[in-house]
Amino acid sequence: MRIKPPVVVLNSLVSRGSVGGRASLFVLERLGFPVWFVPTVLLPWHPGHGPGTRVVPPEGLSADIARAVGDAPPGGILSGYFGHSPRIAGLIGLVERVKARRPAALYLCDPVIGDSGRFYVDDQTCISIRDDLVPRADIVTPNRFELAFLAGRDYRAITDNAALVAAARSLARPEVIVTSAFAAADEAANLLVTARGTELVVHRAVEKAPHGTGDLLAALYFGHRLGGAEPRDALMRATAATLRLVELADGGDELPLAQGQEAFFAAPAGVRVEAVQDG
Numbered sequence: 001m002r003i004k005p006p007v008v009v010l011n012s013l014v015s016r017g018s019v020g021g022r023a024s025l026f027v028l029e030r031l032g033f034p035v036w037f038v039p040t041v042l043l044p045w046h047p048g049h050g051p052g053t054r055v056v057p058p059e060g061l062s063a064d065i066a067r068a069v070g071d072a073p074p075g076g077i078l079s080g081y082f083g084h085s086p087r088i089a090g091l092i093g094l095v096e097r098v099k100a101r102r103p104a105a106l107y108l109c110d111p112v113i114g115d116s117g118r119f120y121v122d123d124q125t126c127i128s129i130r131d132d133l134v135p136r137a138d139i140v141t142p143n144r145f146e147l148a149f150l151a152g153r154d155y156r157a158i159t160d161n162a163a164l165v166a167a168a169r170s171l172a173r174p175e176v177i178v179t180s181a182f183a184a185a186d187e188a189a190n191l192l193v194t195a196r197g198t199e200l201v202v203h204r205a206v207e208k209a210p211h212g213t214g215d216l217l218a219a220l221y222f223g224h225r226l227g228g229a230e231p232r233d234a235l236m237r238a239t240a241a242t243l244r245l246v247e248l249a250d251g252g253d254e255l256p257l258a259q260g261q262e263a264f265f266a267a268p269a270g271v272r273v274e275a276v277q278d279g
Contacts, residue, residue, distance in 0.1 A: 005075025006034040007226065008098075010091055011215070012081040013039040018255040019212035020081050026257045027219035028078075030264055033226065036074065041083035056084045073102040076226050079133065080215060081112040085124040088132060095136050106226060109137035110218040111146050115180075117155060118145075139175040139225070141218045147171075147178055161191060161200065162277045168193040175231055177221060179214055190217070191276065192235050198276040199232055201239045210249045216257075217242045220264065232273065240268035 007028050012020035021037060028035050042055040077098060079091055098105050111134065113119055113126045130150050134140055140150070144164065148155035151167035158164060161182045168176040174194065181191035181200060189202045220238035229237065244263040248256045 004032045004034070004226070006036055006072075007222075008036045008038065008074045008077045008094070010038040010040055010077070010079040010082075010087075012041045012043060012083065013037075014043045017212070018210070018257050019215055023212050023215040023255065023257065024078060024080065024219040026261075027216065027264065028223050030261050031220075031223040031227065033075075033223060040081060040087050054083065056087075059086055059090075073098045073105060075102070076106040076108070076222065078108045078110070078219065078222050080110045080218070082121065082125050082129065085122065085128050088125070088128045092132055092136070099136075106138045106222070107136060108139040108141065108218060108222045109133045110141045110214065111150060112214070113146055113149065115143055115145050119149075134171060134173065137173055139177070139222065140171060140173050141177045141179065141214070141221070143214065144178060144180045147176075164191055165193055165198050165276060165278055177217075177235060179217060189274075190235060190239050192231055193278075194231050196231075198278040199235075200274040200276050201235050201271050202274055203239060203243050203271045206243070206246050208251050209246045210253050210255045212255050213242055213246060216245065216255060223264075236268040236271055236273065240271045241266065243270055 009021060009024045011024050014020060014022055021039060025035050025037060039057055077095060082088055095107050111129045113121050113129060119126060126149065134150055142150055145155050147167050148158055151170045153167050158167060164178050164181055168178055176193040178191040181189040183189035183202055186205050187202050188205045189200045192199045217238050220241055221234050224234035224237050241263040245255045245260040248260045
């Protein structure tokens with residue numbers, strides 16, 4: 001069996017729940033990747049469950065961890081939620097060191113900054129993710145609102161998938177996945193934009209989804225890409241597995257990662273691919 005390279009994950013860490021780093025760690029380790037984890041913020045639960053204590057690790061600790069993992073270049077880096085913009089400077093240096101020593105290493109930036117017209121991180125964090133992280137990323141996985149900000153577009157003016165494609169192309173990144181793409185009233189979709197073209201992975205809509213689906217999808221897609229899958233196949237598998245866990249949640253507020261882990265390896269079911277106008 002081929003030994004898989006380690007992956008660095010920089011994300012939030014909750015004590016209870018299946019969001020942020022909890023999802024990233026579980027998925028990537030279950031897919032066989034050793035994970036070097038750098039917590040960006042410590043929380044008791046997802047903020048959507050109510051207020052709780054918030055702990056930002058000291059800058060020195062984050063820098064030490066990033067420097068330590070940078071000494072032995074990993075096969076990939078995944079970044080998610082940043083609760084404090086100074087942490088981003090350490091990631092910039094890490095990405096540059098890893099790329100210098102292992103150019104083929106992939107960096108996935110999940111720009112967790114807001115949704116549905118509302119930001120939930122401070123202005124400087126949003127700007128640094130847009131100006132410093134996205135230009136260095138091989139893969140970017142924004143939702144519709146995040147993409148509008150990253151591309152300098154009016155969120156309200158993006159009314160169809162053609163506009164999403166144009167905004168994604170403006171980022172000039174090799175792979176962009178737009179979650180919450182446009183679909184029929186009873187469906188949901190993720191949009192894939194690469195140099196080879198654009199495709200929509202569509203599935204039935206679920207009325208109530210738990211928190212963490214974006215974290216789960218990003219980790220699954222990244223794991224499958226690192227494992228050698230082509231972008232379209234990786235997105236189909238990630239979308240199908242995410243859908244399955246949402247179904248297993250059955251209206252609950254947490255993704256059942258352990259219960260649904262077999263879906264990580266299953267053939268994609270319940271999804272279809274559609275072509276999208278490009279340009």
